[in-house]
Amino acid sequence: MSYFSDIYKGIKTLLTGMSVTGKYFLHSQKGGITQQYPDNRETLKMFERFRGEVVMPHDVNNQHRCTGCQKCELACPNGTIEIIWDRQVDPETGKKKKLIEKHIYHLGMCTMCGLCIEACPTDAIKWAQNYENSVYDRTTLTRVLNKPGSKLMPGVED
Amino acid sequence: METTTINNNFKSEEYFINMGPQHPATHGVLRLLLTIDGETIKKVEPDLGYIHRSIEKMCERDSYQQIVHLTDRMDYLSSNINNEAVCLAVENALQIEVPERVKVIRTIIGELTRIASHNLWWGVMGMDVGALTTYFYAFRDREMINDIFEETCGARLTMNYNIPGGLMFDIHPNFVKRVKEFITHFKTKLPEYDTLLTNNVIFQKRMRGVGMLSKEDAISYGASGPVGRGSGYSCDVRKLHPYSALDKVTFNEALRTEGDSFARYEVRIQEMWESMAIVEQLIDNIPEGDYQVETNAVIKLPKGEFYQKVETARGELGVYIISTGTKNPYRLKFRSPGFSNLSLLNHIAVGGKIGDLVASMATLDLVIPDIDR
Numbered sequence: 109m110s111y112f113s114d115i116y117k118g119i120k121t122l123l124t125g126m127s128v129t130g131k132y133f134l135h136s137q138k139g140g141i142t143q144q145y146p147d148n149r150e151t152l153k154m155f156e157r158f159r160g161e162v163v164m165p166h167d168v169n170n171q172h173r174c175t176g177c178q179k180c181e182l183a184c185p186n187g188t189i190e191i192i193w194d195r196q197v198d199p200e201t202g203k204k205k206k207l208i209e210k211h212i213y214h215l216g217m218c219t220m221c222g223l224c225i226e227a228c229p230t231d232a233i234k235w236a237q238n239y240e241n242s243v244y245d246r247t248t249l250t251r252v253l254n255k256p257g258s259k260l261m262p263g264v265e266d
Numbered sequence: 267m268e269t270t271t272i273n274n275n276f277k278s279e280e281y282f283i284n285m286g287p288q289h290p291a292t293h294g295v296l297r298l299l300l301t302i303d304g305e306t307i308k309k310v311e312p313d314l315g316y317i318h319r320s321i322e323k324m325c326e327r328d329s330y331q332q333i334v335h336l337t338d339r340m341d342y343l344s345s346n347i348n349n350e351a352v353c354l355a356v357e358n359a360l361q362i363e364v365p366e367r368v369k370v371i372r373t374i375i376g377e378l379t380r381i382a383s384h385n386l387w388w389g390v391m392g393m394d395v396g397a398l399t400t401y402f403y404a405f406r407d408r409e410m411i412n413d414i415f416e417e418t419c420g421a422r423l424t425m426n427y428n429i430p431g432g433l434m435f436d437i438h439p440n441f442v443k444r445v446k447e448f449i450t451h452f453k454t455k456l457p458e459y460d461t462l463l464t465n466n467v468i469f470q471k472r473m474r475g476v477g478m479l480s481k482e483d484a485i486s487y488g489a490s491g492p493v494g495r496g497s498g499y500s501c502d503v504r505k506l507h508p509y510s511a512l513d514k515v516t517f518n519e520a521l522r523t524e525g526d527s528f529a530r531y532e533v534r535i536q537e538m539w540e541s542m543a544i545v546e547q548l549i550d551n552i553p554e555g556d557y558q559v560e561t562n563a564v565i566k567l568p569k570g571e572f573y574q575k576v577e578t579a580r581g582e583l584g585v586y587i588i589s590t591g592t593k594n595p596y597r598l599k600f601r602s603p604g605f606s607n608l609s610l611l612n613h614i615a616v617g618g619k620i621g622d623l624v625a626s627m628a629t630l631d632l633v634i635p636d637i638d639r
Contacts, residue, residue, distance in 0.1 A: 114467070117467045118467050118468050120467075121465055121466045121467045121468070122466065122468065124461055124465065124466075125461060125462045125463070125465075125466050127461070128458050128461050128462045129399055129462070141406055141409070154416075155413075155416050155417045155420075155438075157416075157417065157418070157419070157420040157435075157438065158416060158420055158421075159420045159421055179563075183331070183332075185328055185332035185335060185336070219335060219424070220420075220421060220424070220426075221332075221334075221335035221426045222420065222426060222434060223331060223332065223335070223426075226429070226434060227563075235420065
């Protein structure tokens with residue numbers, strides 16, 4: 109007898125559960141929850157704090173804010189950032205000044221911890237919201253952040 | 267060679283099979299060597315090391331700020347609580363008092379992490395015992411928490427939001443609004459979880475009386491978290507040794523005495539309610555103030571040994587630092603909850619069937635990177 113009542117109870121709770129799924133089947137949420145990802149690239153926008161990759165903003169005169177203090181290089185846990193720098197004579201004051209030649213960023217090694225951006229005293233680097241980082245050749249993930257021919261913005265000191 | 271000697275000792279009916287390292291029910295690269303007689307399990311031997319990344323050794327190389335981001339990669343489902351554990355250990359060693367604002371935000375984010383983790387566990391648990399719908403429903407609700415984290419912390423899973431001395435940056439202006447939205451949303455969805463799965467007789471028959479663990483065994487195996495509390499072992503670190511803002515909130519410790527898989531299931535469902543209650547108590551009055559205390563750029567801990575334990579979604583996580591006064595720890599040991607919880611798998615699975623092993627393993631809620639580190 110308990111055999112039949114077990115079957116009855118099993119089917120009853122199964123139908124109770126299916127009332128939930130049935131509710132969503134008939135009254136689906138407005139617009140749906142699933143994002144149609146490759147098709148919605150135009151409208152898909154990441155949050156402003158999203159950590160996609162590290163970039164160095166340049167202004168219209170091709171000037172950046174990096175003084176080459178190497179604090180980001182020191183803060184990085186896994187050697188993602190490499191800075192090649194040189195002491196050059198500043199034409200205005202005539203003194204020798206530390207200037208960057210290349211700010212190399214290995215995106216393939218980056219863990220997106222954000223310590224470099226925390227450490228930067230002059231806000232020279234920031235996060236970009238780029239999220240499509242897959243490439244065919246990993247050498248393309250090594251990037252030089254300062255643009256060719258760029259200079260240090262006047263007035264930026266660390 | 268080893269296999270042949272094992273085979274000689276076998277009785278004719280017994281044989282062994284590998285479950286994993288690539289098995290969907292082990293949720294990661296865990297290999298279980300099962301000795302089986304027919305379908306009855308005689309012995310379960312977990313084989314670890316497939317995702318060992320030597321995080322503890324890497325910590326000896328890194329500075330105290332850099333250690334925090336490695337803990338994201340241990341128990342990735344409760345990454346914010348792991349971060350908090352390291353930060354609390356360093357702050358206690360330096361005797362820094364962080365502002366009230368930091369404490370409250372840390373607690374809110376920690377409890378949201380716990381909800382997200384239990385939510386994912388619920389979905390995957392249903393899938394393990396054959397209810398595929400739960401997976402989609404759980405991910406639908408977890409997505410809202412992930413969005414909150416993405417907006418405030420900048421990442422969805424490996425946040426690295428805590429730093430020794432406070433938080434990396436202040437909460438996003440939308441944070442409070444979004445959390446309240448989530449709480450009202452989730453309060454209507456959690457009863458649906460019960461209708462869909464908990465009250466289902468077929469599901470209950472799979473879970474009740476399976477994977478029995480007595481209170482004595484739970485204590486002697488070092489079980490913690492929902493696994494220990496499902497056996498009546500009161501071990502909530504949030505109650506016993508409150509940290510951050512947890513001493514200011516009232517909540518009940520989810521406790522069951524049955525000790526079977528269903529008890530562990532019920533504990534986690536109740537913990538989601540309790541975590542929501544904690545968030546509700548704190549979200550309306552986050553105190554004003556700084557989100558960070560200035561620390562030295564190079565943190566040097568005083569000579570000595572420091573220990574801090576927190577309650578992650580899986581149980582008690584301990585951070586044990588030995589410092590010699592330099593900028594790196596001499597040794598850093600993590601007491602991970604998953605490792606102790608895995609050790610009792612053999613005890614609870616022997617005598618059951620393979621299907622019961624999957625059901626009881628799902629209620630242990632193992633995260634393999636947490637076990638291997």
